[in-house]
Amino acid sequence: MRYHFVVCMKQVPMVSELPWDSRSGRLRRDLADGMMNPACKHALEAAIQLKDRHGARITVLTMGPVMAEEILREALAMGADSGILLTDPKMAGADTMVTSFTLARAITRECPDFDLVLCGCHTSDSETAQVGPQLAEELNVAGVAYVEKLDLQHHTVRLEREADDFLETIEMDLPGVVTIATQRYTPRYASLGGLQEAFDRDSITVIDAQGLGLTPEQIGRNASPTRILDVYSPAAQKENIVMRGSAKKVVEDLLDQFGDQIAAAIGKDLKPNG
Amino acid sequence: MRRFQNSIWVYGDYRNYFQNRVTLQLLARAVELAPEIDADVCAVIFGHSVDDFVGEYIAHGAQKVYVIDHPDLKTYSSETHAALLTHLSRRFSPEIILIGATDFGRELAPRVAKRLGTGLTADCIRLSIDDNGLLIQTAPAFGGNLLAKTVTPACRPQMATVRPGTFQELPHNDDAVGDIIPVTMPEDLPVPRARLMRSERIPKRAQRLEDAQVVVCGGRGMGSKTKFKKLFELARLLGGEVGATRPVVYSNWIAHDALVGQAGKHVHPQVLFSFGVSGAIQHTAAIADADLIVAINKNPEAPMMKMADTAIVADANQVCSSLIRELKRRIRE
Numbered sequence A: 001m002r003y004h005f006v007v008c009m010k011q012v013p014m015v016s017e018l019p020w021d022s023r024s025g026r027l028r029r030d031l032a033d034g035m036m037n038p039a040c041k042h043a044l045e046a047a048i049q050l051k052d053r054h055g056a057r058i059t060v061l062t063m064g065p066v067m068a069e070e071i072l073r074e075a076l077a078m079g080a081d082s083g084i085l086l087t088d089p090k091m092a093g094a095d096t097m098v099t100s101f102t103l104a105r106a107i108t109r110e111c112p113d114f115d116l117v118l119c120g121c122h123t124s125d126s127e128t129a130q131v132g133p134q135l136a137e138e139l140n141v142a143g144v145a146y147v148e149k150l151d152l153q154h155h156t157v158r159l160e161r162e163a164d165d166f167l168e169t170i171e172m173d174l175p176g177v178v179t180i181a182t183q184r185y186t187p188r189y190a191s192l193g194g195l196q197e198a199f200d201r202d203s204i205t206v207i208d209a210q211g212l213g214l215t216p217e218q219i220g221r222n223a224s225p226t227r228i229l230d231v232y233s234p235a236a237q238k239e240n241i242v243m244r245g246s247a248k249k250v251v252e253d254l255l256d257q258f259g260d261q262i263a264a265a266i267g268k269d270l271k272p273n274g
Numbered sequence B: 001m002r003r004f005q006n007s008i009w010v011y012g013d014y015r016n017y018f019q020n021r022v023t024l025q026l027l028a029r030a031v032e033l034a035p036e037i038d039a040d041v042c043a044v045i046f047g048h049s050v051d052d053f054v055g056e057y058i059a060h061g062a063q064k065v066y067v068i069d070h071p072d073l074k075t076y077s078s079e080t081h082a083a084l085l086t087h088l089s090r091r092f093s094p095e096i097i098l099i100g101a102t103d104f105g106r107e108l109a110p111r112v113a114k115r116l117g118t119g120l121t122a123d124c125i126r127l128s129i130d131d132n133g134l135l136i137q138t139a140p141a142f143g144g145n146l147l148a149k150t151v152t153p154a155c156r157p158q159m160a161t162v163r164p165g166t167f168q169e170l171p172h173n174d175d176a177v178g179d180i181i182p183v184t185m186p187e188d189l190p191v192p193r194a195r196l197m198r199s200e201r202i203p204k205r206a207q208r209l210e211d212a213q214v215v216v217c218g219g220r221g222m223g224s225k226t227k228f229k230k231l232f233e234l235a236r237l238l239g240g241e242v243g244a245t246r247p248v249v250y251s252n253w254i255a256h257d258a259l260v261g262q263a264g265k266h267v268h269p270q271v272l273f274s275f276g277v278s279g280a281i282q283h284t285a286a287i288a289d290a291d292l293i294v295a296i297n298k299n300p301e302a303p304m305m306k307m308a309d310t311a312i313v314a315d316a317n318q319v320c321s322s323l324i325r326e327l328k329r330r331i332r333e
């Protein structure tokens, strides 16, 4: 049996090089370099290891700006077979409801024979961890999050994960969706030669909204139930209270003002005695 | 006919109760928010023999508890709980549903939001109600370097998962009374397509720096290896862990695995103390998620002081010693 895996991946800004506007405390996202979201890389690695064991075709799928093609190329260099780029200005601003809807539409149209969809457990930019579980709902198949180990057994897959304080073994029917945690499946490097070859390869399909049979009302910001009111740096919002004086005095001032908050964190009472 | 009653629901996540008290914490916040939209505070719980939890929820602020109690609900399954929560929400139309951002809650909530066709915000650290009665949900992004404020204007319910430890639970009130509303198990529950075969509790591990609720971070300004050692005593008193900057681990004042920063660990404690740290971006990118930052530095202009909730202009060593002394006096075992 030859499986078909679909790995969903998102391009995110490279965090260590976040260009900050120090005056407004805002992030210049437009200036940030993009990279493959780290957890998506683990998901791809898991898919490649399964492919090596069982034989499979791997399709990588992303929705994003035209630039996001780069991460598909990188995925091809790592071992994926083909890529799908969903890109359309009308898709911008999608929340997780609409992102999962759009991805599901592409999967049912372009990869109707899929056995397993692998997502990262969360992204490093908006970090919601919602797309994987919602994709399972949208495709109406089984879904399990935070998976650390996968073992394929014909029409089911045996999964291990840590969830809260439990170590769980789960048997999931195929087809299904998993999100992969970042403890295991350390991603391989794409070789330079592989990258070069991946950029020359003709295995990426670009699809816009119309190509998915979707109208502008169904996608992007238009269709999203959530609205982001503001994105700001928490540092800019802090009161930044300055305390001065002897060590004894500043400690008393600190506990007067923040004693309750510190007490809550340590789970002990810090009220002065007597 | 009775006027439609608004309600705020809190999902009863009890698997790790007593340690994980997020359900009680959310009830406390719901009690504070409810008057602003004239709502009842309700808990919902699914399971088998869950009377004790129902009692706890009422004692901690729930006016109503919807209960589905059935032997088939003995194992915790997100697929089943998603079907039940969707079923109840369709029937009783809450205005808001709050769910603890445990691993389980973060898997459950998106499925429910999808089925209900509504918006969801992940891992919130602030909740408030605006002038139009909308729930303002504030959640970290980019590793805590940014916060995003989100609303769900048109769809209902408004849904959020909320980080454990964000709100303080109400004291246990034995005299509290609440309505217990048993709901019968729906008959058409689908068979789960993912089945739990085995589940064992993970033995308690030593606390890791990246999970600690209190982190005491020391920089070169601590002065020497001997003086740096004081931070361990402070961390012990606070039940926290010690972290360090790069010059400190390079000087071997502490092992390399205590490095906090771009090249080391990201921390997200409730309280972070920062002693003698200048606040280089490679370090601060990994601490921005701390809820409360207390910085101690001789130099009031150090970037670390600018990003702190409270900036103490003083000698790091003296403040550390004085804080240890005062904490020992105040903490009654």
Ligand SMILES: Cc1cc2nc3c(=O)[nH]c(=O)nc-3n(C[C@H](O)[C@H](O)[C@H](O)COP(=O)(O)OP(=O)(O)OC[C@H]3O[C@@H](n4cnc5c(N)ncnc54)[C@H](O)[C@@H]3O)c2cc1C
Residues within 6 Å of the ligand: A007, A008, A009, A010, A037, A039, A040, A043, A061, A062, A063, A064, A094, A095, A096, A097, A099, A103, A118, A119, A120, A121, A122, A123, A125, A126, A127, A128, A129, A130, A131, A132, A226, A228, A231, B119, B120, B121, B122, B139, B141, B147, B148, B150
């Ligand atoms: C600051 C900020 C805050 C936000 N807050 C919210 C919010 O609270 N609620 C909300 O609904 N939306 C929110 N959004 C919108 C959200 O970023 C988008 O919906 C995004 O497309 C997916 O969310 P995520 O990055 O959190 O993905 P996650 O759910 O964290 O991603 C998990 C996995 O899903 C897959 N995946 C995610 N996005 C894509 C993609 N574009 N293409 C292919 N695979 C993908 C990947 O495998 C990824 O590893 C926010 C956006 C920003 C910028």
Ligand SMILES: Cc1cc2nc3c(=O)[nH]c(=O)nc-3n(C[C@H](O)[C@H](O)[C@H](O)COP(=O)(O)OP(=O)(O)OC[C@H]3O[C@@H](n4cnc5c(N)ncnc54)[C@H](O)[C@@H]3O)c2cc1C
Residues within 6 Å of the ligand: B218, B219, B220, B221, B222, B223, B244, B245, B246, B247, B248, B259, B260, B261, B262, B263, B264, B275, B276, B277, B278, B279, B280, B281, B282, B283, B296, B297, B298, B299, B302, B314, B315, B316, B317
């Ligand atoms: C690629 C790269 C990666 C890096 N990764 C990391 C990383 O992961 N983590 C990291 O920490 N660094 C990292 N660095 C190093 C980083 O740039 C800073 O050099 C480092 O964080 C500074 O450490 P510090 O604050 O302890 O020391 P300093 O910058 O020397 O600051 C000491 C501070 O202590 C104050 N001080 C001095 N004496 C006293 C006193 N008696 N009482 C109170 N205050 C006093 C001073 O005013 C000063 O602000 C990285 C650098 C590079 C280039």
